[in-house]
Amino acid sequence: MTQTLADMRRDYIRDGLSEAQAPAEPFSLFKQWFADAVKTEQPPVEPNTMTLATVDTDGRPHCRVLLLKGLDERGFTFFSNYDSAKGEQLAARPYAAMTFFWPSLERQVRIEGRVERVTAAESDAYFQVRPLGSRLGAWASPQSQVIKDRAELERLLAQVKERFLEQAPHCPPHWGGYRLLAERVEFWQGRASRLHDRLDYRLHDGVWSRERLAP
Numbered sequence: 062m063t064q065t066l067a068d069m070r071r072d073y074i075r076d077g078l079s080e081a082q083a084p085a086e087p088f089s090l091f092k093q094w095f096a097d098a099v100k101t102e103q104p105p106v107e108p109n110t111m112t113l114a115t116v117d118t119d120g121r122p123h124c125r126v127l128l129l130k131g132l133d134e135r136g137f138t139f140f141s142n143y144d145s146a147k148g149e150q151l152a153a154r155p156y157a158a159m160t161f162f163w164p165s166l167e168r169q170v171r172i173e174g175r176v177e178r179v180t181a182a183e184s185d186a187y188f189q190v191r192p193l194g195s196r197l198g199a200w201a202s203p204q205s206q207v208i209k210d211r212a213e214l215e216r217l218l219a220q221v222k223e224r225f226l227e228q229a230p231h232c233p234p235h236w237g238g239y240r241l242l243a244e245r246v247e248f249w250q251g252r253a254s255r256l257h258d259r260l261d262y263r264l265h266d267g268v269w270s271r272e273r274l275a276p
Contacts, residue, residue: 138241185231
């Protein structure tokens with residue numbers, strides 16, 4: 062018998078999250094959780110997969126799945142086409158939220174904050190380590206624009222391959238990185254009976270505070 066949506070549930074019993082386990086700032090805890098995810102999550106799950114939410118000029122939210130490609134004391138870095146829908150939304154309203162979910166660990170992290178572009182040098186450095194196909198694709202795809210069919214995309218790719226036949230593709234001016242400067246980070250650890258642990262970090266005047274939220 063097919064399981065109904067109402068009956069789809071699992072109980073979370075793997076771990077807990079106490080204040081004693083949590084540092085005064087969120088970055089070291091995120092790095093530890095991410096390291097745990099790298100060791101624990103199995104394909105096809107990619108530990109650096111996240112959902113990124115942005116808002117357009119009409120106040121309508123938009124979500125999509127991306128990959129985290131950098132993390133340091135400045136923030137969380139991802140890359141995209143600046144002329145894409147998300148690029149236009151971030152240009153108009155430079156704030157975003159990202160969510161990581163690691164099912165094997167029964168953990169989720171939500172991050173919110175202002176978004177800025179990384180430097181051209183940072184974008185170029187990452188672009189050069191991407192696979193060749195991804196670099197060519199960044200030139201070929203008019204991301205988020207309407208195209209006639211798959212054949213049109215293949216034609217654009219063929220033109221790009223011809224252009225860079227004798228030279229390595231450099232970073233396009235319309236492509237590069239964004240850094241989310243975290244202002245709020247919430248760590249969620251699944252617990253039994255939906256009584257989950259939630260520790261919420263917020264940044265005020267350069268100082269992080271930490272509070273427990275009810276599940």
